[in-house]
Amino acid sequence: MIPSAFEYHRPGDLSSAIGLLTEYGDEARVIAGGHSLIPMMKLRMADIGHLVDLQDVAELRGISVTAGSISIGAMVTQYDMLSHDGLAGDAPILREAALQIADPQVRYVGTVGGNVANGDPGNDMPGLMQCLDATFTVAGPDGSRDIAAREFYHSAYMTERADDEILTKITFATPSGGYAYEKQKRKIGDYATAAAAVLITKADGKVATASVAMTNLKDTPVWSAKAGAALIGSDCGKDSVAAAVAAMLNDIDPGADNRGPVEFKRHVAGVILARAIQRAWSRA
């Protein structure tokens, strides 16, 4: 499996990388960890004239954990996130999700930026970023702009990012309360049959705030505002969990594939979300 020929570029800074995208237009594509793109190139489902490798672009690296806010460079790998002490303490949901992505070899090279920007409905970080209400920063020839994660995904592989823009970082408010990222997959390295990201805060024994997002159950990640609303004010008992699951099922639209028929996926989505809510509540 040999991909078609391409020219390779390894720019040393962000403006050079953007310059290459501007110069080569449709023929150019950035590469981060490459574990989505290279298999597509080997299958010749992606034909790229100019490959722009971002590995030397220092502006895209680094994790910043400050009071109230966390910022992660697009080229930060899953492995970098898992080895970062500050992140483990301040955003444990990221660690819980990253550990369920692919396998050790892929986590060494797979980046958070590639995971969110590729627009693959199977990727886990987009759903998590819906849950966290993250902001994505993209930079292009006309400067940089911020896009809400919840506005970023249009359909499978189609996002708000323009072709000549590069995702530079992800920012979100430090989450508080209980958390869970629950994922059902057939085997290590598989995408989710269904996955749920849940954040819950507690006040006076009741749910004060709740955010619920689902992965691989539609052509975009799903943030279910109604599922979260169904939990607020409740004691997270059986009835309110069932109400949240019912609300979530109205928001997803899974397709049949080799992970199962639609009915099965809806069933698994309900089981996974109930588990995620219960675990998040137990930690709230």
Add this chain to the structure above:
Amino acid sequence: MAKKMHINLTVNGEAQEFLAEPRELLIHTLRERLGITGPHIGCETSHCGACTVDLNGKSVKACTVFVAQANGAEITTIEGLGSPDALHVLQRSFREHHGLQCGYCTPGMITRAHRLLQENPSPTEEEVRFGIAGNLCRCTGYQNIVKAILAAASELNAKEAAE
């Protein structure tokens, strides 16, 4: 055909310099260009881990890295860990604990286990299983591979304590 690039690699401590098309996959560079045939091609789709090598201190699947991306990197393969006359502790441990049958996955498995023990010298059984989850073996059922890695970890730790 795209123009060739000047590539520099350090493989098992030896400097390598050559011209290659950027699309050449690292596994082909190692096996066909440099004759380093320890890393195997199993699935060629980044699932099986038979092609695992150590690249700048990280375990990677060499079937999913272009040689252009690896330009400037330091690479260690199974050949860099031990030799038939001087087996690495992990290689000896795999032999003693019957951690292989057909042997096809073994170079990738040991190269991965080596990096795992660099990062976590005293892993639990669960940590070993999680740490080698990117390497598939169709023969052993993993039991003896896990035993071999745990035994190698103990031996390496005992050796270090004695020094």
